[in-house]
Every structure is written in C-alpha cells, then in structure tokens.
Amino acid sequence: MSVTLTDQDKTTLRTAAYGAVTLLAAAGAAGSPHKIATHGSIALASATGLVGHVLAAKTKDINLYGKSVAELADHVLPALTAAMSLLKKQAPAEADNFRNTVLVAVEAAARTHQGEPSPTLADMIGKITGALDAA
Template identity: 40%
Template sequence: MNALTSEERVTLKTAAFGAVFLVSNADPGFFAMFKESFAASGALAGATGLVKEVLTTGTLPQLPRRSPGDVEAIVLPALERSVAILREKAPDEVDNYRTTVIAAVEQTAEATHGVNERERQVIHKVRGALGLPLTHE
C-alpha cells in the first residue's frame, strides 16, 4: 500500500462528507440537520483501517456555500476520484470506503421521517459515483 498524499486525503474526506451533505440538504430543516449529522458521524466513525484514519482525523473539508448543484458538481467527481485513488494506492480499502460512504448517506436519509424521493435520488447518484450497482426501489 502506498501512502496517500495530503491532497488525496482531502479528496476522500471531501467526497464522503460532501455525499452526506447532499443527502442532508435533500431534506432541509434545522432539527433534521442535527439528527442527520449525528447519524452520519456514527457511520463515518465506524469505518476501519485507512478509511477510518482519513475520515476521522484532521480538519473538516470546506464545501462551497452555493447551490446544491454546485456542491454536487464537486462531490460526485470527488467520489469517483476517491475510488480511483484507493484502487491505485490501497486496493484493499475500496470496499471499506464505499461501504462507509453508503452507510453514512443511508443513515443520514433515514434519520428523520424515513427516506424521501429527493434523498433516494441523491443516494442513487452517490452509488453511481462510487461505481456501485444502482438500486431499483
């Protein structure tokens, strides 16, 4: 396994936290945000190995404060790039990363009132960016 550069670590972290942000933003609301953040943090902290170390150390990534479309335009390519980085440098961590991100976004969506259609659409995009099979619900 090759060591990740600081830039690669930022990419992995931005992608994971950004995916959670996109799902949370699909069902806005002040109290919902707290429940969703708590649910996501548990999933991200539950990662193992290199993925846990990358996601739970250092500063939080800075996402643009613009429209959700602008954030999506950063996050989805970052998810794709994260998988490519791990395939190259830590192939045994790819499934760990994918599983962790999907668990975080699903737990975020389920944290308040179940999963709505907008959240389902965002999760679908996240799965696609991670190179996972798309679910048909």
C-alpha cells in the first residue's frame, strides 16, 4: 500500500521530529546544545521507511524559531501530536516508526551528557513523549 502525504503533512512530520531535538538542545543549554543537536539529528537521519524518506528530504519548510523554550514548545509539542494523528489515520505502521524514530533521537541526544540526563532534559523528554502519546 502506497501512502501519499501532502506537503503540509511532510512539513508537520519534519517540524515535529527536528523540533523535538531542537527542544532538547534548548533545554540542555547548560550542557552542550551542539552535541545534543548533532546526536539527535544523526539519529533522525538514520530513520527508515516513509518516515525516513520524509525526514531525509532537503527542504527549508521547518520553522523552529522562538525567543524562548516555551515559544518553541508551543509550536513543536502540538506538531508531535498532529504528526502521530495523521500517521495513525494514513499509515499506522509508520506511526509506530515515527514514534520510535523520535524517541531514539531523543535518547541519542540525551546520552551526550555523562550519566543521567539533567532534570531539565528529563522533564523535556517527558513532555515530548507525552505529546507523541496524546494522539
């Protein structure tokens, strides 16, 4: 079965996935935001299936700007929920793939720190997971 996603659907997926990594980088600014972003982005680039093809596309349609973590979260967390909702309706197996891909990226990003993630990172990971599961 072939799934066709609109350009807006693809933008939502990319915004959600890369936004999750960006949120962690912003929340972990006391650590190494560049390492967080790098490790998370590498994990996203390793995705397979339809999700992998969407995330690998070279586009400029992702808007991850905000003056604060709160502004970024206001944009990204709903995108995570929307991405899961649209994939559950159009390609249920890809919904699981997307969720797993984002969580692997979050885990990869969080492991850039020695030991356990900071309380700030742990809290943001919980919010990202909650947004994924809200759909």
